[in-house]
Amino acid sequence: MKKKRTNLLLGIAVIIIWAGAGYRVLSALGDQEELPVAAPSMVKSPADDFAAVTDTVQLRANYRDPFGVTPPSVKPDTLSHKRVDRRMPAQRPQADMGFVKYAGYIANPVSKRTLSMLLINGKTMMLNEGESAEGIKVLKNMRDSVKVAYQGRVRFIVKSS
Template identity: 40%
Template structure:
C-alpha cells in the first residue's frame, strides 16, 4: 500500500512539472503580449557637463625635506587674488538660438551597429552620425537619450522632444 501511494504522488508531481514546462513554452511561443506588470522606475539623471568644482583644500606639508635642500614652506596662506584691470573691454558674442535645433530620436543600423541621430535644424530634417556636420551643427556624441552638439563654438546637450 505504501508503495502505491508513493507512485501516485510521484506521478502527480511529474504531471505538474511537465504541465508547467509546456505552459511556459506555450507562453513564449504565443503572440500574446506580455502581462502588464506595474513597476516603479527611477528617473534617469540627465547627461550634462558639470564644471569641476574649485579645490578649496590646502596642502599642509609639515614633514621635513628628505634631502634638506628646501626650507619648510607654509602652504596654508592663500596666494593674493589676481586683479583684472578695469580698462579691458570684453567682446561678448550674441546669444545662440538653441530652439532651432531639435533632437527627434535615433535609429540603429543592424548590420554595422552605427547609431544615426534624427534632428530638425532650422526646419530641415537631418540624419547624422557622430563627427558629421550639417547646417553649422556638429554632432559630437550620441548618447541615445541625448546628444552632444557643437554650434557656433558652443557645446550643449539636447534631449529628445516628447
C-alpha cells in the first residue's frame, strides 16, 4: 500500500515538473513584441595603443643556465688523483660442455622422482638430482632442460631434438 502511495506522489511530481518546463518553452515561442536592445556606444581608442610601455620589473639572473648554453665555471680540482687500473680481470677458461647432451627425463609416479637422461661422451647416463657421473653433477631436473655443474661452472643444457 505504501508503495502505491509513493508511486502516485512521484507521478504527480513528474507531471508538475514537465508542465512547468512545457509552459516555459511555449511562452518563449509565443508571439511577443521584441524588446528593444540598446546598441553599445562606440568609443574610439587613443592612437597610441601600440606604444612601447616601459618595464618596471627587474629580473634576477643569479641562477645557472637551464639550457646549458654557457659552460659552467670550472673550479680548480684540489683532490689528489689515484691511478685506476682499467685492465680486464683474468677470466677462467670456459668449460667445454659440448660432450653433454640432454636426452629427456623419466618420471616415477610412485616415488615422485625424476631421472634425467644425459648423453655423456656417447654413453647414456640416468641421474637423479645431486648425482654425478664423469665430473657432471645434476643440480636440477626440469622438463625441457637440466641444470648441471662441471668444473665449477653451472650451465643449463636444453633438450636436444
